Amino acid sequence: xxxxxxxxxxxxxxxxxxxxxxxxxxxxxxxxxxxxxxxxxxxxxxxxxxxxxxxxxxxxxxxxxxxxxxxxxxxxxxxxxxxxxxxxxxxxxxxxxxxxxxxxxxxxxxxxxxxxxxxxxxxxxxxxxxxxxxxxxxxxxxxxxxxxxxxxxxxxxxxxxxxxxxxxxxxxxxxxxxxxxxxxxxxxxxxxxxxxxxxxxxxxxxxxxxxxxxxxxxxxxxxxxxxxxxxxxxxxxxxxxxxxxxxxxxx
Amino acid sequence: xxxxxxxxxxxxxxxxxxxxxxxxxxxxxxxxxxxxxxxxxxxxxxxxxxxxxxxxxxxxxxxxxxxxxxxxxxxxxxxxxxxxxxxxxxxxxxxxxxxxxxxxxxxxxxxxxxxxxxxxxxxxxxxxxxxxxxxxxxxxxxxxxxxxxxxxxxxxxxxxxxxxxxxxxxxxxxxxxxxxxxxxxxxxxxxxxxxxxxxxxxxxxxxxxxxxxxxxxxxxxxxxxxxxxxxxxxxxxxxxxxxxxxxxxxxxxxxxxxxxxxxxxxxxxxxxxxxxxxxxxxxxxxxxxxxxxxxxxxxxxxxxxxxxxxxxxxxxxxxxxxxxxxxxxxxxxxxxxxxxxxxxxxxxxxxxxxxxxxxxxxxxxxxxxxxxxxxxxxxxxxxxxxxxxxxxxxxxxxxxxxxxxxxxxxxxxxxxxxxxxxxxxxxxxxxxxxxxxxxxxxxxxxxxxxxxxxxxxxxxxxxxxxxxxxxxxxxxxxxxxxxxxxxxxxxxxxxxxxxxxxxxxxxxxxxxxxxxxxxxxxxxxxxxxxxxxxxxxxxxxxxxxxxxx
Ligand SMILES: [Cu+2]
Numbered sequence: 001x002x003x004x005x006x007x008x009x010x011x012x013x014x015x016x017x018x019x020x021x022x023x024x025x026x027x028x029x030x031x032x033x034x035x036x037x038x039x040x041x042x043x044x045x046x047x048x049x050x051x052x053x054x055x056x057x058x059x060x061x062x063x064x065x066x067x068x069x070x071x072x073x074x075x076x077x078x079x080x081x082x083x084x085x086x087x088x089x090x091x092x093x094x095x096x097x098x099x100x101x102x103x104x105x106x107x108x109x110x111x112x113x114x115x116x117x118x119x120x121x122x123x124x125x126x127x128x129x130x131x132x133x134x135x136x137x138x139x140x141x142x143x144x145x146x147x148x149x150x151x152x153x154x155x156x157x158x159x160x161x162x163x164x165x166x167x168x169x170x171x172x173x174x175x176x177x178x179x180x181x182x183x184x185x186x187x188x189x190x191x192x193x194x195x196x197x198x199x200x201x202x203x204x205x206x207x208x209x210x211x212x213x214x215x216x217x218x219x220x221x222x223x224x225x226x227x228x229x230x231x232x233x234x235x236x237x238x239x240x241x242x243x244x245x246x247x248x249x250x251x
Numbered sequence: 252x253x254x255x256x257x258x259x260x261x262x263x264x265x266x267x268x269x270x271x272x273x274x275x276x277x278x279x280x281x282x283x284x285x286x287x288x289x290x291x292x293x294x295x296x297x298x299x300x301x302x303x304x305x306x307x308x309x310x311x312x313x314x315x316x317x318x319x320x321x322x323x324x325x326x327x328x329x330x331x332x333x334x335x336x337x338x339x340x341x342x343x344x345x346x347x348x349x350x351x352x353x354x355x356x357x358x359x360x361x362x363x364x365x366x367x368x369x370x371x372x373x374x375x376x377x378x379x380x381x382x383x384x385x386x387x388x389x390x391x392x393x394x395x396x397x398x399x400x401x402x403x404x405x406x407x408x409x410x411x412x413x414x415x416x417x418x419x420x421x422x423x424x425x426x427x428x429x430x431x432x433x434x435x436x437x438x439x440x441x442x443x444x445x446x447x448x449x450x451x452x453x454x455x456x457x458x459x460x461x462x463x464x465x466x467x468x469x470x471x472x473x474x475x476x477x478x479x480x481x482x483x484x485x486x487x488x489x490x491x492x493x494x495x496x497x498x499x500x501x502x503x504x505x506x507x508x509x510x511x512x513x514x515x516x517x518x519x520x521x522x523x524x525x526x527x528x529x530x531x532x533x534x535x536x537x538x539x540x541x542x543x544x545x546x547x548x549x550x551x552x553x554x555x556x557x558x559x560x561x562x563x564x565x566x567x568x569x570x571x572x573x574x575x576x577x578x579x580x581x582x583x584x585x586x587x588x589x590x591x592x593x594x595x596x597x598x599x600x601x602x603x604x605x606x607x608x609x610x611x612x613x614x615x616x617x618x619x620x621x622x623x624x625x626x627x628x629x630x631x632x633x634x635x636x637x638x639x640x641x642x643x644x645x646x647x648x649x650x651x652x653x654x655x656x657x658x659x660x661x662x663x664x665x666x667x668x669x670x671x672x673x674x675x676x677x678x679x680x681x682x683x684x685x686x687x688x689x690x691x692x693x694x695x696x697x698x699x700x701x702x703x704x705x706x707x708x709x710x711x712x713x714x715x716x717x718x719x720x721x722x723x724x725x726x727x728x729x730x731x732x733x734x735x736x737x738x739x740x741x742x743x744x745x746x747x748x749x750x751x752x753x754x755x756x757x758x759x760x761x762x763x764x765x766x767x768x769x770x771x772x773x774x775x776x777x778x779x780x781x782x783x784x785x786x787x788x789x790x791x792x793x794x795x796x797x798x799x800x
Contacts, residue, residue, distance in 0.1 A: 044471070
């Protein structure tokens with residue numbers, strides 16, 4: 001992606017001067033850029049894959065604790081963010097289409113809306129994170145769950161020996177394992193948010209150069225490739241939302 | 252003697268303009284986007300790390316010359332074998348052939364002007380060096396003692412050495428590997444010269460394509476693993492340490508998911524080199540071209556399915572063990588396909604015994620021993636007996652040193668005329684390869700015996716009965732050290748004083764030999780059109796090559 005952006009710097013104007021010296025023609029350059037982006041996205045899948053593996057392992061090992069942790073997340077905020085991101089994918093697609101058809105005004109407009117939606121997502125995420133920190137849901141020494149929940153240590157403190165006969169409906173939860181859920185939550189959503197920030201940077205870059213009129217129907221690879229990246233980051237969230245937020249529902 | 256010395260009438264003149272004299276000064280190197288220069292930048296960096304890793308190996312072999320732990324303390328010994336592993340694997344073997352020879356040769360071999368993303372290529376070298384400097388800092392600041400495998404919870408909780416800095420260094424360097432792999436995949440897909448179909452490509456390219464697949468698919472996994480480990484170490488929350496509710500075996504799974512295929516990142520490119528050298532020095536079309544080509548892809552794919560053989564004794568279920576055992580043996584098939592096809596190429600041929608060919612012979616022999624002992628280790632029962640002994644150490648050194656480094660040095664000699672425009676001194680080079688071969692076997696063969704007898708790895712002291720074999724090993728290591736110093740000295744010497752090389756000194760058929768030595772900055776005067784197969788040789792008495800363009 002960065003490479004295709006850079007390729008344009010060499011030429012003073014749009015279209016054919018955007019061709020880097022080592023490519024035969026624009027078609028070859030576009031092909032290389034697109035394939036490069038796809039390969040990059042595959043590395044991203046493998047990168048997130050490591051965390052998905054950890055998630056799968058611990059969720060199957062500790063289903064109750066994961067459901068418990070999940071119930072602390074706000075489905076409303078997560079849901080709004082899901083809608084926001086899907087909307088931004090739509091506007092991103094419209095931006096690519098506008099670049100294709102050479103409508104510069106629309107291109108800048110759609111890019112700006114996409115950026116705005118991306119920032120909205122990050123803003124809501126920040127609200128969620130703040131709330132988690134305030135409620136001591138960030139794993140570590142200060143971690144604790146809400147009043148209404150019973151963790152193993154709290155049950156053990158009860159004088160009447162309730163720990164010896166836990167009710168069948170309410171399994172005793174291990175606080176460490178709930179922390180594992182939150183740790184995976186923070187790792188995955190944090191890594192996703194980092195990708196959103198990088199995407200927002202790329203969008204700002206595109207807006208800047210669109211205003212300068214760099215992209216034409218012959219040369220709009222950077223817009224197209226950023227679009228691919230943006231859609232990928234959205235898709236990751238489409239997986240994260242049900243896996244992390246909707247777990248607690250099945251009870 | 253070079254088989255096709257120029258006829259007395261023609262004198263070889265070096266080209267007027269080539270990539271080495273296209274610009275002078277530090278800036279022309281540090282800001283270059285020429286893949287050939289970047290290859291040389293990598294050569295300088297990894298050579299430094301090769302000798303650093305070698306220095307650590309020297310300390311290890313000195314310590315093990317006597318049964319008592321008298322040279323270094325056990326704590327320091329832990330650090331030395333860890334840093335030997337970290338430096339050699341992440342900073343030498345992984346980048347070695349792809350980043351140096353792959354970078355230099357892939358565009359030349361496909362008739363392109365450069366790799367697909369020249370700037371990313373330069374960036375990868377900088378990324379490598381940033382990671383390398385951070386790791387050097389970790390070493391100077393007191394080292395790291397977890398073993399290159401960084402098993403949790405030792406690495407996350409208990410070790411009080413520089414795990415963090417080393418991890419960050421490896422994490423960063425991983426991105427240089429990803430960038431190189433990405434670049435090569437796109438380059439081979441999109442920049443091949445007209446007429447150069449996939450099945451006309453030199454096997455070196457197939458090997459690098461397969462290697463790049465592993466780099467792209469595997470490296471991100473080790474990246475996230477190290478990242479999670481670093482966070483766990485920093486803030487004491489995480490998923491690996493059982494004290495935090497985590498599972499340390501998860502770390503081993505994630506680690507080996509990359510680190511087993513990483514062995515193929517090290518060995519596959521060398522296999523590509525051997526294919527080139529064998530074809531050239533017997534002047535024959537390689538036997539079973541398609542089998543060798545597709546076996547590279549098969550190794551890349553199956554290599555991802557065998558990681559569990561590192562966890563036969565780490566709480567993995569017996570059934571998983573059986574499956575991984577079977578798959579580990581299955582991955583030997585594509586490797587054996589290559590060895591058989593090289594051997595079949597040699598059958599009834601007349602071989603020119605020049606240095607690159609001697610390295611190729613060394614590779615085939617040593618890799619076969621390394622591969623076969625790998626089969627022993629894939630067998631569950633035998634593995635339990637020799638697990639964590641010197642048998643394992645000997646096995647992977649036969650693959651990585653006997654295999655990968657032999658191939659790397661063979662390739663460096665084979666393409667040296669192209670890289671430097673000069674011939675290396677053949678006599679010295681033969682002495683070098685012989686020294687390495689003898690030194691290597693004397694170093695590592697006794698370790699098979701030691702391991703089988705039960706000497707565990709990673710201890711600085713051992714019982715008396717192991718001393719004879721250990722002394723043999725240490726003696727071999729000093730011969731090996733001389734063997735590695737020789738090429739470094741005479742190759743540098745030859746850059747100035749070696750005889751001028753012709754464009755195609757061996758001669759061979761590849762596109763890289765159809766441009767001047769050294770090549771011009773844009774590689775070819777005009778874009779070549781390929782009409783011949785990769786290894787279409789004319790009979791020996793006709794020195795010229797098939798299919799001029
Ligand atoms: Cu392995």
